[in-house]
Amino acid sequence: MITEPHIKIEGTSKFQIGELKNDIVHYDFEKIKTYLNIKGYLLFGSTFKLYPEDDLLLYKLCCYFIQDHYSCSQMGIDTNKGLLLSGPVGCGKTSLMKLLPHLAPHKTNYEIIPTRNIVFNFNATGFEVLDRYNETRNYCFDDLGIEPTGCHYTKECNVMGEILLSRHDLYINSKNLVAERGRSKTHITTNLNAEELEQRYGNRVRSRLREMLNVIAFDSKDKRQ
Numbered sequence: 593m594i595t596e597p598h599i600k601i602e603g604t605s606k607f608q609i610g611e612l613k614n615d616i617v618h619y620d621f622e623k624i625k626t627y628l629n630i631k632g633y634l635l636f637g638s639t640f641k642l643y644p645e646d647d648l649l650l651y652k653l654c655c656y657f658i659q660d661h662y663s664c665s666q667m668g669i670d671t672n673k674g675l676l677l678s679g680p681v682g683c684g685k686t687s688l689m690k691l692l693p694h695l696a697p698h699k700t701n702y703e704i705i706p707t708r709n710i711v712f713n714f715n716a717t718g719f720e721v722l723d724r725y726n727e728t729r730n731y732c733f734d735d736l737g738i739e740p741t742g743c744h745y746t747k748e749c750n751v752m753g754e755i756l757l758s759r760h761d762l763y764i765n766s767k768n769l770v771a772e773r774g775r776s777k778t779h780i781t782t783n784l785n786a787e788e789l790e791q792r793y794g795n796r797v798r799s800r801l802r803e804m805l806n807v808i809a810f811d812s813k814d815k816r817q
């Protein structure tokens with residue numbers, strides 16, 4: 593158990609991101625941003641800074657990552673679902689999905705995997721790769737839509753389409769576990785919008801994505817230098 597979830601320690605520095613009262617953390621968004629600026633600097637280098645124009649998006653995401661059920665429901669975000677973070681190239685989707693789990697790792701955590709790597713792995717190893725994602729861990733599939741079609745020897749496979757269908761089954765079947773340890777969550781970053789996702793993976797996948805993910809659109813400028 594984490595005894596001080598409201599205090600983040602980086603090296604010899606401590607950052608307080610909220611107040612602990614009766615075992616409940618009351619998070620402070622301004623303090624969270626101070627911490628994220630520093631953590632981002634440590635993870636991504638000195639050019640990293642949070643942009644004021646991304647404030648609203650960041651607020652939504654922070655509420656989700658700390659699992660503030662009340663604020664999330666007010667913004668139409670379901671804390672039991674995963675996140676589909678869509679937006680233009682270079683706006684900072686992957687960076688945020690790497691940064692934000694540091695806020696409250698006891699509440700939101702996952703392994704982040706580029707979809708291209710999954711397909712390359714499939715091409716080299718075959719269908720057993722699909723099984724790896726059919727387990728109750730949480731994943732963030734990074735850059736959905738840019739991966740090539742899978743091809744193991746002569747067998748072609750829409751690898752991410754198949755994986756997303758089984759992640760949906762898992763999400764539905766883990767409903768009963770909500771009280772115990774939460775659902776199996778899937779998160780996604782992508783440049784594609786809903787129609788493009790449907791074109792790429794079909795309407796069965798699109799409909800299931802809607803059921804298991806909160807769609808968050810990140811409309812910001814390209815941050816690549």
Ligand SMILES: Nc1ncnc2c1ncn2[C@@H]1O[C@H](COP(=O)(O)OP(=O)(O)OP(=O)(O)O)[C@@H](O)[C@H]1O
Nearest residue numbers: 639640641642680681682683684685686687815816
């Ligand atoms: N807030 C930020 N401040 C400064 N640089 C940033 C910020 N966010 C991201 N970057 C930088 O911009 C570049 C693009 O960021 P990132 O890879 O997170 O974007 P992305 O939306 O995932 O892009 P893509 O759609 O191409 O996957 C990276 O070099 C990253 O370090």
Ligand SMILES: [Mg+2]
Nearest residue numbers: 685686735781
């Ligand atoms: Mg990315």
